[in-house]
Amino acid sequence: MSHVAGRPVASREPEAEPHGDPAAAEAPVQVRGLVKKFGTFHALDGVDLTVERGTVHGFLGPNGAGKSTAIRVLLGLYRASSGTVRVLGMDPGRRPSEVTRNVSYIPGDTALWPNLTGRQVLDVLAGLRGRRDAAREEELMERFSLDPTKKVRSYSTGNRKKVMLVAAFAAPTDLLILDEPTSGLDPLMEQIFQDCVEEASAAGRTVLLSSHILSEVERLCTDVTIIKDGVVVESGSLARLQHLAAVEVTVHDDDETLARLAADLAGSGIDTRLAPGESPRGALDFPVDRARLPVVLAKVAVAGSTDVRVASASLEDLFLRHYEVDAR
Ligand SMILES: Nc1ncnc2c1ncn2[C@@H]1O[C@H](COP(=O)(O)OP(=O)(O)OP(=O)(O)O)[C@@H](O)[C@H]1O
Structure with a gap:
């Protein structure tokens, strides 16, 4: 295997879809109504996912939500039970080897050949791909x-993990599908990973990133899809999802004023998270639907409070909303 070390490896099979092909104009990942069953269990139950060209798309969800299963279907490693899947204009169920050759993929569980050196692994992976930088x-x-x-x-x-990261980022591919790529990396390496994703994106490459690290997704991703129990619960641009989500309101004032305000808001069905008889201790801090913000601000004005802050929901707020439903 080491005979291919350090030099470009010739392609053994024809390229999948040349650039300029109509397929190049469509989104690199297009999934519609994807169902994946294991026996009678629906691991994916009608998933839609579009990853637009040049975006970094976060793929989030609690443990067991179906992220890795969906990614394996994208790579042709699992067959879809039903639905349509297009990756770089190809059906991975019918052309798995062409898809895997043209996609940089980091699997969630990095099982490599134990007897090979890191360089030999890179040689093998480049050999399978047929192209190398x-x-x-x-x-x-x-x-x-x-x-x-x-x-x-x-x-x-x-x-x-680093061997896979080097192989994925170095490969001359347009699409990277990364399944929890930073699990096991220390903070310094995590930083280098994030730089590499930003460089890939700046070079026009498309990235689908499954991750549990919300700060990583918030920094890197333009779009996110959140999946739970095999169903998509949120999808769209991160900015739009944050805009649609609840905002966090913080009002600072003396306790008497805040207690009056809390009672007034409660009268309009707005929960300020202040239990009856509890002292506000200088601040009220509560989430509210953006649509109800005018009502809240009007009541804050009537109370005469001027120290008020309204913050957009973080990705964590968005995400925990779905987790919390789970916990009930
Ligand atoms: N080969 C398989 N056979 C049977 N069930 C499976 C198989 N692979 C996955 N599942 C089930 O499908 C569901 C989705 O699993 P999946 O690994 O896709 O979740 P995930 O979102 O990637 O989770 P995590 O964040 O923990 O990696 C789980 O209930 C899992 O047990």
């Missing part, structure tokens, strides 16, 4: 501080 691989190995001469079995979890 060896100079970029060297640069990324340096940035991720990866010693490619060690055998995989001696690598830590983080170092195994």
